Structure formats: structure tokens, C-alpha cells
Amino acid sequence: xxxxxxxxxxxxxxxxxxxxxxxxxxxxxxxxxxxxxxxxxxxxxxxxxxxxxxxxxxxxxxxxxxxxxxxxxxxxxxxxxxxxxxxxxxxxxxxxxxxxxxxxxxxxxxxxxxxxxxxxxxxxxxxxxxxxxxxxxxxxxxxxxxxxxxxxxxxxxxxxxxxxxxxxxxxxxxxxxxxxxxxxxxxxxxxxxxxxxxxxxxxxxxxxxxxxxxxxxxxxxxxxxxxxxxxxxxxxxxxxxxxxxxxxxxxxxxxxxxxxxxxxxxxxxxxxxxxxxxxxxxxxxxxxxxxxxxxxxxxxxxxxxxxxxxxxxxxxxxx
Amino acid sequence: xxxxxxxxxxxxxxxxxxxxxxxxxxxxxxxxxxxxxxxxxxxxxxxxxxxxxxxxxxxxxxxxxxxxxxxxxxxxxxxxxxxxxxxxxxxxxxxxxxxxxxxxxxxxxxxxxxxxxxxxxxxxxxxxxxxxxxxxxxxxxxxxxxxxxxxxxxxxxxxxxxxxxxxxxxxxxxxxxxxxxxxxxxxxxxxxxxxxxxxxxxxxxxxxxxxxxxxxxxxxxxxxxxxxxxxxxxxxxxxxxxxxxxxxxxxxxxxxxxxxxxxxxxxxxxxxxxxxxxxxxxxxxxxxxxxxxxxxxxxxxxxxxxxxx
Numbered sequence: 001x002x003x004x005x006x007x008x009x010x011x012x013x014x015x016x017x018x019x020x021x022x023x024x025x026x027x028x029x030x031x032x033x034x035x036x037x038x039x040x041x042x043x044x045x046x047x048x049x050x051x052x053x054x055x056x057x058x059x060x061x062x063x064x065x066x067x068x069x070x071x072x073x074x075x076x077x078x079x080x081x082x083x084x085x086x087x088x089x090x091x092x093x094x095x096x097x098x099x100x101x102x103x104x105x106x107x108x109x110x111x112x113x114x115x116x117x118x119x120x121x122x123x124x125x126x127x128x129x130x131x132x133x134x135x136x137x138x139x140x141x142x143x144x145x146x147x148x149x150x151x152x153x154x155x156x157x158x159x160x161x162x163x164x165x166x167x168x169x170x171x172x173x174x175x176x177x178x179x180x181x182x183x184x185x186x187x188x189x190x191x192x193x194x195x196x197x198x199x200x201x202x203x204x205x206x207x208x209x210x211x212x213x214x215x216x217x218x219x220x221x222x223x224x225x226x227x228x229x230x231x232x233x234x235x236x237x238x239x240x241x242x243x244x245x246x247x248x249x250x251x252x253x254x255x256x257x258x259x260x261x262x263x264x265x266x267x268x269x270x271x272x273x274x275x276x277x278x279x280x281x282x283x284x285x286x287x288x289x290x291x292x293x294x295x296x297x298x299x300x301x302x303x304x305x306x307x308x309x310x311x312x313x314x315x316x317x318x319x
Numbered sequence: 320x321x322x323x324x325x326x327x328x329x330x331x332x333x334x335x336x337x338x339x340x341x342x343x344x345x346x347x348x349x350x351x352x353x354x355x356x357x358x359x360x361x362x363x364x365x366x367x368x369x370x371x372x373x374x375x376x377x378x379x380x381x382x383x384x385x386x387x388x389x390x391x392x393x394x395x396x397x398x399x400x401x402x403x404x405x406x407x408x409x410x411x412x413x414x415x416x417x418x419x420x421x422x423x424x425x426x427x428x429x430x431x432x433x434x435x436x437x438x439x440x441x442x443x444x445x446x447x448x449x450x451x452x453x454x455x456x457x458x459x460x461x462x463x464x465x466x467x468x469x470x471x472x473x474x475x476x477x478x479x480x481x482x483x484x485x486x487x488x489x490x491x492x493x494x495x496x497x498x499x500x501x502x503x504x505x506x507x508x509x510x511x512x513x514x515x516x517x518x519x520x521x522x523x524x525x526x527x528x529x530x531x532x533x534x535x536x537x538x539x540x541x542x543x544x545x546x547x548x549x550x551x552x553x554x555x556x557x558x559x560x561x562x563x564x565x566x567x568x569x570x571x572x573x574x575x576x577x578x579x580x581x582x583x584x585x586x587x588x589x590x591x592x593x594x595x596x597x598x599x600x601x602x603x604x605x606x607x608x609x610x611x612x613x614x615x616x617x618x619x620x621x622x623x624x625x626x627x628x
């Protein structure tokens with residue numbers, strides 16, 4: 001098992017290298033350089049003389065050659081220095097520590113919610129195939145897979161505003177400071193993200209359970225006199241979980257990306273809205289490092305998904 | 320069919336192969352469509368919705384009751400009425416007309432980005448799967464890197480580099496579709512490689528290029544069609560989300576996504592019709608694409624299900 005994990009980690013290294021190179025190249029393809037872009041957009045408000053521009057460039061290390069700039073960046077990242085926002089001068093790492101937990105919490109809650117709803121719905125729908133419940137859940141799945149998560153978020157806010165005259169708070173309340181206040185700001189975004197995900201999970205759980213239900217070992221389990229409950233719980237559920245884990249892993253990219261727009265819909269001050277803010281303000285250091293963070297999170301989470309397959313399915317470990 | 324017909328080349332078939340005879344081509348397409356409709360009525364409903372959307376987009380200027388860009392400050396945020404069936408927005412523009420024109424952008428962006436992205440995936444997947452060895456090894460690491468970004472984040476990165484606009488949105492979304500379609504096509508090609516006719520073609524001295532074009536590519540056409548239709552929903556979502564974030568299609572051009580941007584911030588009592596209708600339009604478009612894609616997959620290539628899921 002540990003050999004398998006080590007192997008996976010080693011495979012991730014060249015990918016991470018490629019990710020950093022791609023981001024670096026993309027950020028340098030911008031015509032001129034990042035400063036040029038910032039100042040050409042706000043010429044009316046913020047005009048720097050050529051000397052000042054050159055000084056700013058030197059202070060950011062933009063006057064060096066590309067390979068040197070890349071090495072500088074990597075050195076900074078490895079030593080934990082993310083630089084600071086170009087406009088507010090706030091250190092990016094401090095913003096990450098403040099906003100990261102909120103985004104992570106919403107993502108985790110969304111996944112939990114999707115499992116809580118999706119797995120039982122999918123399993124029951126498979127077990128009672130073609131029943132009314134199955135028909136209804138299939139319609140629900142078809143609808144919710146198509147619903148954009150950020151629009152669901154807008155609908156939820158619209159509903160709470162029109163019915164309860166209540167808007168979710170937009171300040172940062174950490175879970176350990178005020179659990180209730182924290183839930184009031186994270187629960188609804190988690191729902192908006194989690195319900196479409198639940199539909200995807202239910203679909204996978206249903207088709208996985210349908211396949212398992214016709215396996216020989218299920219007939220054997222029935223034949224030896226296990227109750228329906230035990231057959232489902234011990235045999236069907238356990239064997240149908242692998243595709244569900246796969247589905248969750250596949251959905252995580254969509255979840256991370258979708259979270260950006262959901263955070264925008266709810267005005268949640270998380271990582272996603274920080275990225276959007278960086279993008280609209282052309283805060284290139286922030287964009288560069290946040291996109292890297294998103295890439296790293298995604299690679300890391302996929303690694304965990306890979307490892308959990310191996311944990312759930314011994315056949316993969318020995319491949 | 321008699322034996323002689325199987326063994327001897329049929330002159331009529333040869334003629335059809337050389338020049339597509341229009342009436343018979345239309346008849347064949349019609350026949351295939353009817354078989355598809357019979358095999359999956361729900362998929363046909365999806366196709367029908369896309370057909371209606373296409374008509375709305377093509378004839379938007381005739382169908383839309385009002386100009387989608389014309390502001391009317393005398394009619395700001397009016398609830399749905401006989402004059403404005405779906406209400407008016409913060410600038411008094413007719414929401415229904417904007418949605419009809421919005422389908423134009425939805426269709427242009429989703430169809431072209433999926434076409435471009437999957438065309439690259441098609442070629443790349445065939446080359447990678449058929450050539451194998453070093454080309455496969457190295458080029459698949461590039462796919463790994465592209466796959467390491469959540470699609471929307473990669474699109475945002477590309478858009479901040481290239482600037483928001485119709486062309487750049489299409490390219491950004493196309494790039495996010497490349498890695499997964501490349502992988503799927505590659506896996507199909509790997510199994511096509513096992514066929515004896517590939518080996519036979521090698522033996523008679525066919526070049527790699529010829530084998531890829533004449534023998535491998537035709538086997539991968541059905542899978543890429545299925546992948547492309549299944550990608551349509553994702554592309555529609557991506558365009559709407561990017562535009563919603565203000566990084567996609569810039570206003571005032573009506574895109575279903577940018578119509579949803581900032582609708583709740585504008586007023587103390589948010590106008591529900593501004594939230595509900597554009598979102599419903601997006602949802603229906605995605606749902607129709609999904610239903611059609613699923614049905615097409617079952618129709619063309621049931622085996623593909625495992626590879627995509």
C-alpha cells in the first residue's frame with residue numbers, strides 16, 4: 001500500500017512541474033508584461049512615469065530573464081512566500097489562511113451533502129427498479145444534473161430574500177468562532193453546490209448498484225438466507241461504492257470550478273471570490289499563485305481519490 | 320442477398336461511394352433519424368429542443384419582439400406583462416428578446432468550442448493511441464497537466480491572458496475540452512489497434528498516416544460524436560458561468576450567463592424574473608444536450624458508456 005502511495009506521489013511531481021510552467025508561460029504571454037497591462041487599463045487614474053514603471057518592474061523582479069523569473073517564483077513558493085496583492089499590498093498567504101477554510105468547508109459540506117442524498121437515492125432507485133420512486137428520482141437526477149450550481153444559488157437567495165427577507169451574511173465567520181453564524185453563511189452555498197453533485201452521485205450509485213445486483217455473489221448471499229437488509233448493506237452497498245468514489249473524484253474539478261461562481265452568487269468571501277477579484281483587477285501575482293493553489297489542490301485531491309480506490313479495491317493495489 | 324453479390328464488387332455501391340447521391344443521402348439521414356427517434360423518444364425531445372433553439376437563434380431578429388440592446392428607462396424592472404412577456408431588466412430591456420438573442424451566443428460558443436476542442440482531441444487521441452511509444456508517453460504528460468486544472472479555472476486563466484470576448488471564450492472552453500476527449504479517443508484507439516486488419520494493412524505496406532486516416536479514424540468517428548454531444552452541456556455551463564463571473568461574453572451583448580450577473584445586487588427586492596428565466600433557459604439547453612447525448616451514445620455505441628462514465 002505504501003509503495004502504491006509513493007508511486008502515485010512520484011507520478012504527481014512532473015505534473016506539478018508542468019502546471020507551474022503552464023501558469024508561468026500563460027502569465028507571460030500577456031502582451032507586454034503584467035505591469036504594462038495594469039497601467040494601460042487605468043491610465044486615467046494611475047499614470048506612472050517610465051522611471052517609476054522601471055522601478056516597480058525591478059522591485060517585482062520583472063526586469064530579469066524569463067528562466068530567472070521562473071526560478072525566483074519557484075524559490076518563493078517553496079519557501080512559503082506567496083507575495084502580496086498588487087493593489088492592497090496584503091500578503092496573499094494571509095488572505096489564503098483567512099479565506100481558505102471557508103471555501104474548504106463549503107466544498108466538504110457539498111460533498112457530504114451530495115453523498116447523504118445521492119447514495120441512498122441511487123441505491124434505493126436501483127433496488128426498487130422501475131418503481132414510482134425510481135421514476136421520480138430519475139426525473140430529479142436529469143433535472144438537477146443540468147441545473148447550473150450558481151443559478152441554484154441565486155434561486156436560493158431569491159427565495160430567502162422574498163420569503164424571509166433574509167440575506168446570507170457576507171462577512172467571514174469561522175466555524176470555531178461562531179458555529180451557528182458560520183453555518184448561516186456556508187450551508188446555503190453548500191446546498192447550491194451539493195444538490196447538482198448529488199444528482200451525479202445518485203446516477204452513478206444507481207448504475208453501479210444495478211450492475212452489482214445481478215452478480216453471482218448477490219444470488220449466493222440471498223441463497224444462503226441473508227435478509228434483504230444484510231444483502232444490500234454488506235454486499236451491494238460495499239461493492240457499489242467504488243464507482244461512487246470515482247464519480248466524486250471526477251466531479252471534484254467541477255466542484256472546485258463551480259465553487260468560484262457559487263461564491264460569487266452568494267458573495268461568500270472565499271478563495272473563489274478572491275480569484276475573481278484578482279482576475280477583474282488584473283492582480284497578476286494573486287492570479288498566478290491562486291491558480292497554482294487550485295491546481296495543487298486538485299492534484300492532491302485526485303491523489304487521495306486514487307489512494308482511496310486502492311484502499312477500497314485491493315485489485316488496484318497489485319496492478 | 321445472394322452469394323454472388325457478396326463476392327463480386329457491386330457497381331452501384333461503388334458509384335455511391337465515389338459521389339454522394341443527394342436523394343439517397345437525404346433518405347439515409349432521414350431513415351437514421353427516424354430509427355434514433357424510435358429508439359429513444361426522450362433523446363428526440365432533446366434534439367427537438369436544440370432544433371427550436373437553432374431556429375430561434377437563426378431568426379432572432381424576426382422572432383424577438385423587441386431590440387435586445389435598446390434601453391428603455393421608462394420601463395425599468397417591470398414584472399412580466401402582456402407587453403414584456405418575461406419582464407424587463409435593470410435598463411428596461413426586454414428579457415424575452417434578450418433570451419432569444421442569448422441562444423445565439425449559447426449555440427455559437429457551445430457548438431464551435433466543442434467542435435474545435437474535440438477535433439483536436441480526435442486527432443491527438445488517434446496519434447497518441449496509434450503511434451504509442453515516445454509520442455504517446457510525452458504527449459500524455461501534457462494531457463496530465465491540462466487535466467490538473469479544474470476546467471473553469473483553466474478557462475479563467477486563459478481568458479485573463481487573452482481578454483474577454485466571443486472568440487477568446489470559444490478558445491478557452493475548447494482547450495478545457497481537449498484533455499478528456501483525447502483520453503477517451505486514445506483508449507478507443509488502443510482497442511482498435513488490436514484488430515487484425517490493422518496488422519494486415521501494415522503487412523501490405525500501408526504507411527502509418529494511411530492506416531490512421533483510412534483504418535483507425537473511421538472506427539473513432541462514432542465515439543467522438545458521442546463525446547462531443549455529451550460535452551455540449553458542459554460547454555454551455557462553462558460559457559454561462561464565465562459570463563456570470565464577468566470574464567466571458569462582455570455586456571451589453573446578451574448571453575444567458577451575463578444576464579444573471581449582479582441581478583440580486585441591483586435592488587432591495589430582487590426582481591425574480593431576472594433570476595428565473597435566463598437560468599431556466601440555460602438549464603433547458605443543458606438538459607436537452609444531455610438527453611440527446613445519452614440517447615445518441617446508446618444508439619451509436621453502447622460500449623462507450625464505461626469509457627465515459
